[in-house]
Amino acid sequence: MGQITLKQVRKSFGDVHVIPGVDxxxxxxxxxxxxxxxxxxxxxxxxxIAGLEDTTSGTxxxxxxxxxxxPPAKRGLAMVFQSYALYPHMSVRKNIAxxxxxxxxxxxxxxxxxxxxxxxxxxxxxxxxxxxxxSGGQRQRVAIGRAIVRSPQAFLFDEPLSNLDAxxxxxxxxxxxxxxxxxxxxxxxxxxxxxxxxxxADKIVVLQAGRIEQVGTPMELYKTPANVFVAGFIGSPKMNxxxxxxxxxxxxTTIGIRPEHVQVSATSGLWQGRVGVSEHLGSDxxxxxxxxMGLLNVRAGGDVALYHGDTVWLTPDLAHxxxxxxxxxxxx
Amino acid sequence: MSTQSSRATARLMLSxxxxxxxxxxxxxxxxxxxxxxxxYNLLYPDRQGFNDFANYTRFIATPAFTAAIINTxxxxxxxxxxxxxxxxxxxxxxxxPLWGQGPVRILVISPFFIMPPVAAxxxxxxxxxxTNGLFAxxxxxxxxxPFDFLGAAPLASIILIVAWQWLPFATLILLTALxxxxxxxxxxxxxxxxxPVKRFWYIMLPHLARSITVVVLIQTxxxxxxxxxxxxxxNGGPGSASTTLPFLIYKEALLDFDAGTAAAGGVVAVxxxxxxxxxxxxxxxxxxxx
Numbered sequence: 001m002g003q004i005t006l007k008q009v010r011k012s013f014g015d016v017h018v019i020p021g022v023d024x025x026x027x028x029x030x031x032x033x034x035x036x037x038x039x040x041x042x043x044x045x046x047x048x049i050a051g052l053e054d055t056t057s058g059t060x061x062x063x064x065x066x067x068x069x070x071p072p073a074k075r076g077l078a079m080v081f082q083s084y085a086l087y088p089h090m091s092v093r094k095n096i097a098x099x100x101x102x103x104x105x106x107x108x109x110x111x112x113x114x115x116x117x118x119x120x121x122x123x124x125x126x127x128x129x130x131x132x133x134x135s136g137g138q139r140q141r142v143a144i145g146r147a148i149v150r151s152p153q154a155f156l157f158d159e160p161l162s163n164l165d166a167x168x169x170x171x172x173x174x175x176x177x178x179x180x181x182x183x184x185x186x187x188x189x190x191x192x193x194x195x196x197x198x199x200x201a202d203k204i205v206v207l208q209a210g211r212i213e214q215v216g217t218p219m220e221l222y223k224t225p226a227n228v229f230v231a232g233f234i235g236s237p238k239m240n241x242x243x244x245x246x247x248x249x250x251x252x253t254t255i256g257i258r259p260e261h262v263q264v265s266a267t268s269g270l271w272q273g274r275v276g277v278s279e280h281l282g283s284d285x286x287x288x289x290x291x292x293m294g295l296l297n298v299r300a301g302g303d304v305a306l307y308h309g310d311t312v313w314l315t316p317d318l319a320h321x322x323x324x325x326x327x328x329x330x331x332x
Numbered sequence: 333m334s335t336q337s338s339r340a341t342a343r344l345m346l347s348x349x350x351x352x353x354x355x356x357x358x359x360x361x362x363x364x365x366x367x368x369x370x371x372y373n374l375l376y377p378d379r380q381g382f383n384d385f386a387n388y389t390r391f392i393a394t395p396a397f398t399a400a401i402i403n404t405x406x407x408x409x410x411x412x413x414x415x416x417x418x419x420x421x422x423x424x425x426x427x428x429p430l431w432g433q434g435p436v437r438i439l440v441i442s443p444f445f446i447m448p449p450v451a452a453x454x455x456x457x458x459x460x461x462x463t464n465g466l467f468a469x470x471x472x473x474x475x476x477x478p479f480d481f482l483g484a485a486p487l488a489s490i491i492l493i494v495a496w497q498w499l500p501f502a503t504l505i506l507l508t509a510l511x512x513x514x515x516x517x518x519x520x521x522x523x524x525x526x527x528p529v530k531r532f533w534y535i536m537l538p539h540l541a542r543s544i545t546v547v548v549l550i551q552t553x554x555x556x557x558x559x560x561x562x563x564x565x566x567n568g569g570p571g572s573a574s575t576t577l578p579f580l581i582y583k584e585a586l587l588d589f590d591a592g593t594a595a596a597g598g599v600v601a602v603x604x605x606x607x608x609x610x611x612x613x614x615x616x617x618x619x620x621x622x
């Protein structure tokens with residue numbers, strides 16, 4: 001149930017090769033997040049899996065069976081769209097019941113399943129409303145409800161939280177994670193937000209220009225990024241990437257050091273710099289320090305009394321230094 | 333826009349237009365109502381004065397009256413059915429990405445730019461003429477006897493001509509409605525296992541409901557008054573086979589020179605139009621609510 005394998009999947013629109021060839025194996029019950037900057041082909045890849053786009057070449061297997069040429073409805077996958085794509089003229093109940101009605105289930109069975117899904121998602125009191133009368137978060141839940149009633153092999157989420165406000169996004173993130181714990185169904189989730197990726201995923205697939213840059217658990221990506229792109233993309237604030245003479249000292253073309261692995265001192269250290277913007281969050285302080293090697297992000301403790309214009313010394317923690325060669329690949 | 337003074341100013345600024353429009357409407361209506369109660373025949377200018385509503389009884393007693401009402405309704409209904417059904421189909425077709433989409437769309441809209449009598453004459457002389465028309469030629473080629481469209485099926489022929497003229501209007505409105513349907517909604521339905529026909533029935537058609545309502549209401553208003561096409565093709569005949577209410581009024585006023593009876597006919601037409609409007613709003617008006 002719910003194991004998906006992509007073999008050399010390619011997708012071109014005319015001369016534009018959006019996905020030049022992807023191999024990926026998604027295990028049963030996994031929560032996989034496709035993450036990457038906008039235009040990296042992550043949504044296209046999801047739509048290829050869904051069957052909404054035809055693959056140019058390669059095969060897509062679902063549960064060991066070739067599904068490359070199956071129509072979307074026959075793949076046993078359910079999708080939640082960015083715009084929710086609810087049917088505006090139908091009540092919430094009818095929206096959720098629609099896939100069951102299309103499958104030709106009898107009314108009693110449909111009612112039972114809709115009630116069940118509504119209960120899981122706390123939608124019981126809204127069942128007879130129209131989507132237009134619901135808030136963003138409720139619409140999102142209806143869209144998820146419409147997906148779960150079908151008991152699909154896997155759920156596909158296409159940036160489902162990007163239309164919600166920040167507070168609601170955090171909530172829905174938790175709800176979706178909890179839903180995954182409850183259902184234990186494979187989920188594939190597309191986002192450009194690396195915080196969503198880090199917090200929700202069992203496995204993150206980092207994409208750039210249609211290529212898979214790295215696949216791994218959130219911690220693997222954080223601790224051992226395979227290349228400069230992943231190093232810079234995963235983590236917030238971003239990893240400091242330093243090229244030139246300082247990198248050459250460590251036998252690399254580029255070195256990377258995360259903001260939390262830099263010691264700050266007002267008196268002595270390896271690199272001298274001047275504090276630009278300092279963001280005091282209470283728990284942490286983010287310092288933007290101008291040095292000879294460019295702007296460096298530093299994460300210091302909450303009580304650090306450093307402000308704009310102060311001179312500081314920075315010392316990187318060499319145990320956590322990342323080194324990259326001329327091709328941008330990590331040196332281990 | 334809602335302080336007291338701004339509202340007062342708004343009313344003041346609007347009033348000339350409102351008053352002008354009111355006069356524009358009220359004066360002809362009042363005159364028609366007045367004439368409809370008067371003896372007023374252009375051939376007998378000396379006979380004048382109130383005539384006990386004889387204009388109304390005479391108009392309703394006209395042998396062609398019932399036929400005219402039925403013909404008007406059949407014309408309206410026939411054209412509506414053809415334009416809405418074909419309009420949806422053509423809109424679906426030209427909404428597809430196809431080569432030369434721009435020119436195709438302009439061609440589809442072009443009948444709307446042709447003046448009604450011109451269009452009717454083109455159809456009458458170039459297509460439907462039983463000796464020289466293209467349809468007759470086609471029939472001859474197939475070895476069939478040519479069909480005298482305007483003689484044998486006058487009302488159906490007029491419905492065909494009028495439907496041809498109004499099809500672009502319906503197509504255009506339905507096409508824009510179709511284009512406003514989000515593709516994600518259709519994709520969601522596809523994922524939900526709805527085949528194309530069911531996607532059309534459950535997603536597209538409800539989305540089009542409001543536009544279909546607009547098409548039906550606007551076309552009904554204009555179709556009730558169709559006149560030019562009848563005048564240049566069948567002249568209401570043979571007999572009263574293609575006489576509609578407006579054409580009957582024309583006959584009274586300009587062929588029989590009986591302005592009084594024609595005015596009464598106009599009032600009857602207004603009443604019938606209102607009855608139709610009430611039925612229509614009852615039936616489909618709720619589609620216009622958001």
